[in-house]
Amino acid sequence: MRTVTYSAACSLDGYIAGSDGSFDWLYFSPDVEELMGQFWSTVDAVLMGRKTWEFSAGQDFSAEESSGDGTAADLSGIPPVTTYLFSRTLPEAPDGVELVTSDGGGFVNRLKQQPGKGIFLMGGGELATSLFEAGAIDVVSLNVHPVLLGSGVPFFRPQSRRIALELTESRAIDGGCVLMTYRVRN
Amino acid sequence: MRTVTYSAACSLDGYIAGSDGSFDWLYFSPDVEELMGQFWSTVDAVLMGRKTWEFSAGQDFSAEESSGDGTAADLSGIPPVTTYLFSRTLPEAPDGVELVTSDGGGFVNRLKQQPGKGIFLMGGGELATSLFEAGAIDVVSLNVHPVLLGSGVPFFRPQSRRIALELTESRAIDGGCVLMTYRVRN
Numbered sequence: 001m002r003t004v005t006y007s008a009a010c011s012l013d014g015y016i017a018g019s020d021g022s023f024d025w026l027y028f029s030p031d032v033e034e035l036m037g038q039f040w041s042t043v044d045a046v047l048m049g050r051k052t053w054e055f056s057a058g059q060d061f062s063a064e065e066s067s068g069d070g071t072a073a074d075l076s077g078i079p080p081v082t083t084y085l086f087s088r089t090l091p092e093a094p095d096g097v098e099l100v101t102s103d104g105g106g107f108v109n110r111l112k113q114q115p116g117k118g119i120f121l122m123g124g125g126e127l128a129t130s131l132f133e134a135g136a137i138d139v140v141s142l143n144v145h146p147v148l149l150g151s152g153v154p155f156f157r158p159q160s161r162r163i164a165l166e167l168t169e170s171r172a173i174d175g176g177c178v179l180m181t182y183r184v185r186n
Numbered sequence: 187m188r189t190v191t192y193s194a195a196c197s198l199d200g201y202i203a204g205s206d207g208s209f210d211w212l213y214f215s216p217d218v219e220e221l222m223g224q225f226w227s228t229v230d231a232v233l234m235g236r237k238t239w240e241f242s243a244g245q246d247f248s249a250e251e252s253s254g255d256g257t258a259a260d261l262s263g264i265p266p267v268t269t270y271l272f273s274r275t276l277p278e279a280p281d282g283v284e285l286v287t288s289d290g291g292g293f294v295n296r297l298k299q300q301p302g303k304g305i306f307l308m309g310g311g312e313l314a315t316s317l318f319e320a321g322a323i324d325v326v327s328l329n330v331h332p333v334l335l336g337s338g339v340p341f342f343r344p345q346s347r348r349i350a351l352e353l354t355e356s357r358a359i360d361g362g363c364v365l366m367t368y369r370v371r372n
Contacts, residue, residue: 012326012351012368013342014200025348132334140198146351146368148318151344156199158337162211165198165332167362176353178366182198182332 002112004047006121006128007039007141008155009177015152016124021055025147029174032143040079044117047108047131050087052123053097081120084111086127105134112136129157135186140165146176188298190233192307192314193225193327194341195363201338202310207241211333215360218329226265230303233294233317236273238309239283267306270297272313291320298322315343321372326351332362 008016009026017023048056083097086104093099100107108131111119121128121137131137142155165182173179194202195212203209234242269283272290279285286293294317297305307314307323317323328341351368358364 012328012366018348142198144366146353148342148345148349148351150346150348156334159334160336162204162336163334165334165362167332167358167364170356170358170364172353172356176351178353178356178364180198180330180364 002045002114002116002119003138004108004112004119004121004131004136005039005043005139005141006131006137007139007143008122008124009143009145010155011145011147011149011152013148013150014155015149016155017153018149019151019153021153025145025149027145027175027177029177031173031175032177035143035173035179039120042118043120044079044081045111045119046081046083047119047121047127048083048085048123049125049127050085050090051125052127053083053085053087053094055123057094104130105136108136109134124153124155125157128155129159132159132163132184133161137184138186139168139181139183141179141181143173144178144180188231188300188302188305189324190294190298190305190307190317190322191225191229191325191327192317192323193325193329194308194310195329195331196341197331197333197335197338199334199336200341201335202341203339204335205337205339207339211331211335213331213361213363215363217359217361218363221329221359221365225306228304229306230265230267231297231305232267232269233305233307233313234269234271234309235311235313236271236276237311238313239269239271239273239280241309243280290316291322294322295320310339310341311343314341315345318345318349318370319347323370324372325354325367325369327365327367329359330364330366 010016084100085097086100088101090099104127164185166185168183169181171179196202270286271283272286274287276285290313350371352371354369355367
């Protein structure tokens with residue numbers, strides 16, 4: 001069965017973007033480049049909610065513009081993937097993405113049964129919360145940066161149940177960042 | 187100058203207690219016992235807000251009762267310390283603690299100038315936020331447990347400014363926990 005990985009860089013206080021959407025605190029290094037290259041080679045599908053999609057659609061992902069800018073670099077030069085955009089309010093699918101208007105958990109659990117590579121759940125928030133609740137997330141991976149942002153977009157949102165995890169990797173990488181990966185005990 | 191350390195065990199989603207005050211998710215191990223013994227030998231003062239004090243005062247810290255109970259074990263058998271309780275509403279100091287009703291940041295920055303060992307800021311919340319704002323916290327240390335609690339008492343609360351940190355230690359310990367220690371770049 002395909003694996004859904006929820007992964008992001010975050011601050012020690014758990015934000016994946018500053019309150020003004022800022023990503024200037026992200027630290028790029030050969031370590032991160034290598035990790036991201038490895039990760040992208042294992043996935044062929046990306047899940048995102050409307051807000052994440054609108055944000056990423058507004059970015060310039062050209063290599064020239066992205067150097068030194070973490071978010072942009074996240075998406076530059078990645079292999080072809082199918083992007084599933086979850087929204088109940090968008091009237092039609094934007095170019096290049098598949099719009100999912102049905103129940104997210106049910107859709108993703110069916111998608112996992114289909115043949116394919118790994119599935120990357122991108123961005124924080126409501127979609128992740130609903131997929132946690134549906135038991136659809138298999139791996140959680142964080143690149144914890146050495147900063148307290150104080151406010152912003154949280155990686156984890158409140159949810160109704162406790163979820164047990166199993167630590168599968170933890171190591172310091174360049175820039176005082178700590179990579180932590182967990183298997184979700186669904 | 188004395189060092190103020192803000193330290194706790196927390197869930198991966200950043201809670202130091204469940205929404206019902208639960209600590210049953212805390213994992214005790216020889217690793218934790220050794221770390222706590224080392225840490226307590228370096229401090230002679232504890233700072234806490236009213237809610238943390240009320241909670242700890244309601245616990246039974248006898249060794250018999252505390253075995254297997256994380257919070258209780260935290261405080262059993264520790265060397266004598268001076269406890270500073272920060273509250274503007276308590277009418278008088280409870281037995282055995284010094285009541286601080288003045289500005290927390292100013293008080294702690296003066297306390298740091300006095301001779302003594304390290305200072306342990308205990309518990310989550312409002313006191314920590316005001317001490318971060320005042321630049322009074324020197325070290326942040328977390329024992330991240332492999333669980334998502336979903337809700338509860340957060341270790342970090344929203345604050346108005348960004349704070350840079352320097353990673354000084356990161357390592358996996360027993361039970362899938364990850365110890366992360368940072369120096370605050372005040």
